[in-house]
Amino acid sequence: MYSRLALRNMKRSLKDYTIYFLTLVFGVCIFYTFNSIESQKVMMEVNSYQESGFEMISKVMEVASVFISFILGFLIIYANGYLIKRRKKEFGVYMTLGMEKRSISKILFMETIIIGLISLGIGLILGMFLSQGLSILTAKMFQTKLTSFKFIFSKSACVKTIGCFGLIYIVVFLFNSISIGKINLIDLITSSRKNQKVTIKNIWVSFIIFILSITTLGIAYYMVLKQGVAELNGFNLIPIILGCIGTFLFFFSLSGFLLKIAQSNKKSYLKDLNMFVLRQINSKINTTFISMTFICLMIFFAICTLSAGLGVSKSLNNDIKDLTQFDVTLTSNIGNKDIEKALKESNLDINKYAEKYVKYCTYGSNIGFKDFFTEDGMKKGSSFYPVATNQSIPVIKLSDFNNIMRMIGKAEIKLNKHEYASYTNATSLTKIIQESLDRKTKININGPSLDPSKNKVIEVTTSNSTIKNANDMCVFIVEDSAVDGLNIIKSSLNLNFKGDKLAMEKGFNKEVKGLIDRNKNTILVFEKEVILASSTGIGVVVSYLAIYIGVIFLITSAAVLALQQLSESADNIERYKLLRKIGVDDKMINKSILTQVGIYFMMPLSLAIVHSIVGLKIVSNVVSVVGNENIIKYILITSLILLTIYGGYFAATYNGAKKMVKS
Structure with a gap:
């Protein structure tokens, strides 16, 4: 049985x-x-x-x-x-x-x-x-x-x-x-x-809480946009917490506030079954404001996750050629240690493996980004941690820079006495740096003031890396004598293998591994093949995580809304029977069901989209930090996914509720 x-x-x-x-x-x-x-x-x-x-x-x-x-x-x-x-x-x-x-x-x-x-x-x-x-x-x-x-x-x-x-x-x-x-x-x-339990009875209490929620969300938006994403510290939690609280208060106050606003327009409120529909929605929101809050935040998170994940993945792949221009880059992991000396002390003969190589150093300066960038430039570049924290801008010798350019087949530059030039590996900073050069900004590195040369800011990546190096976001190129007495902040050596590259790579890897083990990671090794594989792997991971989590969050949000509305329709069957008895036809009942389901689905989605407008601005900044990629097309892809999943559940909910009431 x-x-x-x-x-x-x-x-x-x-x-x-x-x-x-x-x-x-x-x-x-x-x-x-x-x-x-x-x-x-x-x-x-x-x-x-x-x-x-x-x-x-x-x-x-x-x-x-x-x-x-x-x-x-x-x-x-x-x-x-x-x-x-x-x-x-x-x-x-x-x-x-x-x-x-x-x-x-x-x-x-x-x-x-x-x-x-x-x-x-x-x-x-x-x-x-x-x-x-x-x-x-x-x-x-x-x-x-x-x-x-x-x-x-x-x-x-x-x-x-x-x-x-x-x-x-x-x-x-x-x-x-x-x-x-x-x-x-x-x-x-x-x-x-x-009957449903009424949480708020006083319209003025609802109104005050509603205004408080809007104010809280406004403060959260302002803090996020002003602060940016460069400084990842505890302060970043404040706008996130305020955003969650504001979202909760918004839905907590919405039931009483929404009904009162609707009742103020008697013509619309008393038309067809609007009064019945709004009463039903008011009753439902009154008991589901907590789930509404979570659904709204999950949709917001899904939109930003999908857009950011797909954009970051593409940015990593776009930059991979710039990040792997050499077979190997060796970098000293000790402050003032010259990489060539470090290799000689470790008995590693580079000439045994290298067809050609170039060694270079970057030096510290007393010039911060605030000293060089305009006020507007500081705001635009605030997504980059070195800019946001006003770190000092590194310096490279003209001869070292030209050696690198020669090795990668690019044009060398010339400087007159008391002149400087600049290069960057971040495309989004190129315009900002050029503005400072155009303003004839003088710098003082190690003696007399230097004027900007006629050279435009150069976009180039000077070493292998898994991601564009923060130390190369803006670098001054100066005459060799100008760096005398400055501290080395990075010393690197770029090389290309000679002869049978596969055999050379195997022998080099074996020797370097022993060297690293002996010296406890005092030398960092960035191999082209390793970076290509790891960067691609990271890109795939980011993309799949974005799709995996984003889709699950959208399905969960839409499914919960659908089940709530189907349950509501089941509970209201007797009420719909009464409506039929007083002369309401099926067409009007179906329209009321469509309106009720549509409003219920749109409320968390609408606020999530407002959150996403701010969130996607931050996402765009994150993607620009990783690489040069426009996220507009990924926002469109995300919108298509959202429309498919959310719209599909909405259509299924409407049809299910309509059949349930009809039967």
Whole structure:
């Protein structure tokens, strides 16, 4: 009997709450897909460095999946709470007929097992197909070839998925059992006739809190835009906390405030079923302002994460050619230590490996960015940590700079006596530096004042690096004699291998590894092949994390809103019956459902978009720090993803609610 009841209830639940079931399937599908990335490398032609990149992605995805499992667990438990609420009257009938709570728990357990097995099966099948498409994208991002495209099934990803969702379903069963154990028969029978508890009755209290929320959000926006992202300290938490508090107060006050504003326009308020719809929305927001707050913040986080993740990944790939112009860069990790002397002391003969090499040093100066940049330039460059903290601008000798330019095949420069030039590796700072040069800004390095030369600011990266070096964001080029007596802040040596580069690289790596082990990392090594693989790996990790977390957050937010509205529609069936009895036709009822669902979905989305306008400004600054990349196209991609997921759930919710009320 229990199994038949469970099967019947499952069929009815799937019919009424298709969104819940599909969300489970999507969750399983995405979880499997992003945990199967490492297994895709068998189809690709990868070297040892790229293989380590796959391992890095796998480890990061494992950590991210723990976080994602908690999010999905919350969603499933939250959704089950609404399903239990929807079925209270049904359980009340069971108990009236003599069924014990323990028996009801058995039915729920069977339902959980059946739905769990079906969602796991379908989700895994979809995940297997989706992972095949992801393998093509992965190969493209790693800039490697697919040696043979074949269907890959990841056992480890399957085990992780089954283990994760199996654990979640067990927790769901325990949650359901506890929920059933706590409720009384009278509560089950009369639950549909209970009114919502009103949190705020006084309109003036609502108005004051609403104004307070807007003020709090305004202060948070101002602090974020003024402070920027360069200085990552505890103070950055203040605008974040204020933003969360402001969002909470906004939804906390919205129920009373929104209704009063609507009532002030009698013509619109009394038109069609607007009065009924607004009362329903007011009642719902009144009890769900906490979940509204979290949904709004999750949508905001998803928008910024997707835009930033995709933009940063592309920036890393765009800069990779500039960051790997030499086969190897060696840098002394000791303040005033000259790299050439450090290598000689370590008995490493560079000439044995190098076809050609160039050694150079950058020196400290007493000129800060505030001394050189204009006031407007300081504001524009505030996203860069050296600019925001007014660090001193480094100096390089003219001969060293020209040696580097000659090695990479670029034009050398000339300086007259008492002149200086400047170079940068940050494209977004080029215009700011040029403005200072155009203003004929004098500098004093180590004696007489120097005037800017006629040379335009030069965009160049002077050494291998995993990311554009903060020390090279702005560097002065001066005559060799001008650096006498200045302290060395960085000493580097760039080289290109001679002869058989692969053999030279292997011998060099073996010798340098022993050198580093002996000297306890006093010399830093930046190899071209390692940087190419690691940079690509980091780019893939950032992109996949952005997609993984962003999509899950959007699905969770939309699913919670959908379930809340479906539950609301189920509770309002009797009210819609009364509306039909007094002459309201189906067309007007459908319009009221569309309006109610639309307003409910748009409220958290609207505030999240306002948050995102500020957040995307910060995202743009972050991307500009990493590299030269316009994030507009990634914002458009994010908007398309948001429209697809959020819009899909909205359409499904409207159709589900309409069918529920009609039937």
